Amino acid sequence: MGFFKTAPMRYLLLITGAWLLVFLLTRSVLLITHLNEVSGNLLSVFGVGLLYDLGFLAYAALPLGLYLLLCPPALWRRRGHRWFLQAVLTVSLFAMLFTSVAEWLFWDEFGVRFNFIAVDYLVYSDEVLNNLLESYPIGKLLSLLAMLALILSVALRKPFNAAMAAPLPALRGRLVNALGLLVLAGLSLQLVSQDSPRTQGGNAYNNELASNGPYQFFAAFRNNELDYTQFYKSLPTDVVAKQLRAELSEPNARFIDPDPLDIRRAITNPGTLRKPNIVLVTIESFSAKYMGSNGDARNLTPNLDALRQQSLYFNNFYATGTRTDRGLEAITLAVPPTPGRSIVKRIGRESGFASLGQQLSAIGYDSVFVYGGRGYFDNMNAFFSGNGYRVVDQSSVPESEISFKNAWGMADEDLFKQTLKLADADYAKQQPFLLQLMTTSNHRPYTYPDGRIDIKSGKGRDGAVKYTDYAIGQ
Known part of the structure; x- marks a missing residue:
């Protein structure tokens, strides 16, 4: 039985395929609205972006994938379980739309995908939540997203029903499929590192557009630091040391240490305090x-x-x-x-x-x-x-x-x-x-x-x- 033709995998592909489409649309909208700020080969934005998206999804879908593959056939065939999976699809669609809108608002404020700033904002949830409530019509926005998620969930009934009607693999096949999913997730983490879009160099907007917001968020949560070379220009150390000392030299001051990077000075000021x-x-x-x-x-x-x-x-x-x-x-x-x-x-x-x-x-x-x-x-x-x-x-x-x-x-x-x-x-x-x-x-x-x-x-x-x-x- 083909790995991707079983009921669990067809359902998982339905959800991850929807995520991929949302990622693509989000990247396209951000690109179109910032065409005057990007440059170079725009196809690379989507090529690297696809790798980033797949890397995130292979890792993020792992818990759901293992559940689907290891779910006993008796439970899978129950009507209540089918309703549960329909609800999971609907909630996933809502999460996709919410993430896309959140990325748009974050980009509008900071000009980048999610980074350590988004992580910091979770720490100060009271200020940030009140700020959002005072800045945007959150109730109306969430209601609209929920309505759209329900409409899309109904629109996907045909592929959903087809996934539910697909054959279930035997226990051995399910275990092999679960192992395959683990290997795929592991390979994706090796393939896509946190800084992979940065390897494009050049235009920072190109790099940010090629990245994936949710992946960047979890990477920032793990590392919680700024990519210094991305945001700040730098000079060779010897040039910096020479320039610093030249700018800090004064007639009434002398440097304490001969080390060119030591800028401590003894300053003489005979005037009245x-x-x-x-x-x-x-x-x-x-x-x-x-x-x-x-x-x-x-x-x-x-x-x-x-x-x-x-x-x-x-x-x-x-x-x-x-x-x-x-x-x-x-x-x-x-x-x-x-x-x-x-x-x-x-x-x-x-x-x-x-x-x-x-x-x-x-x-x-x-x-x-x-x-x-x-x-x-x-x-x-x-x-x-x-x-x-x-x-x-x-x-x-x-x-x-x-x-x-x-x-x-x-x-x-x-x-x-x-x-x-x-x-x-x-x-x-x-x-x-x-x-x-x-x-x-x-x-x-x-x-x-x-x-x-x-x-x-x-x-x-x-x-x-x-x-x-x-x-x-x-």
Whole structure:
């Protein structure tokens, strides 16, 4: 009896074939909507993508395949078991559609397939779930997907019935088939590694399109780190060492160690010590492209544009990280993004650094990290408290002092009010302070108090940017 002609295998092929079709359609839609960003041989995207899809399916379908092949004939022929398999097909179709939509939304936000960011979001399920509920019509979307899954399940009744009517192999045949499935799954894991699409080189969009979202998700869950060379340019070590020392050389500084990679310096400053009060505002997901003074015509940032005219403005700054935690560690520790996990999220190894807060605390400052959300997110509380700061976050603020909040935290206005409260308290004690802020309003779902600006809350990032600017102006 042919391996693929038995009832269990025909049913399994029905489900995996549907998954393959969904993967193909997802890849095609992402490609069509990003044609201006891809290049080279597009057929390789689908060729490598097919290998990736098959590799994932051979592994993911293993539990169901073993169950089907080892299911006793008496149980297989029962009407209830047939209904059970029909339900499994319907749930699988729903999972396929849900995964496809989730991949689309994730790509729209991050420009990549599922990666370690998706894994991290599962850790902070409360914020992420509330963010999704506030950002998208989740109830309607899930209902639509469920309806489509039911329609497709009915449409597949003919091949389903044909699979159920196919002959069942004898016990020995089922055991041989199960062994064959195990071997196939093992070979697929050898054939397709986590980084296989990266071997195309060149265009990052091509590489991401060729990958498989669910496979990338489980690979990220296992490794939970960023592919450093994919996201960051690098130079030879000797070039980096020479450039670093050249940029850090100053008349009043000398390097302590002759090792060219050791950048520790002894600095002589005979001047009088100054202790200015410092408020350092870091804005979530903000970019210079939104500023009117940088050419944007939508008048989203009138207050920041006015402030720029009275400020020292660095117009050649570039982001070297892809997420907020990378920016926070760069600003706080003066280090660029490191391979793998950010320092902020290296649980158990995130403290003891010579941070800005630690340096100022050593000369009598009250160094405070003030966050609009809950600081356990991205391990921020542990990072800042372990590096010379005390932490004030949403959980530290009485509900009566929060006028508006969403999934990520309190509105920027409330954050700034808390900052002024902390500043007044330190000033009354004649203690210099560093108040390092992290805002939340400029983040999906882009909601903020009504009546502040002329763009309705929740209508997109433009409104969130303008509200953030408004709050700074206040």
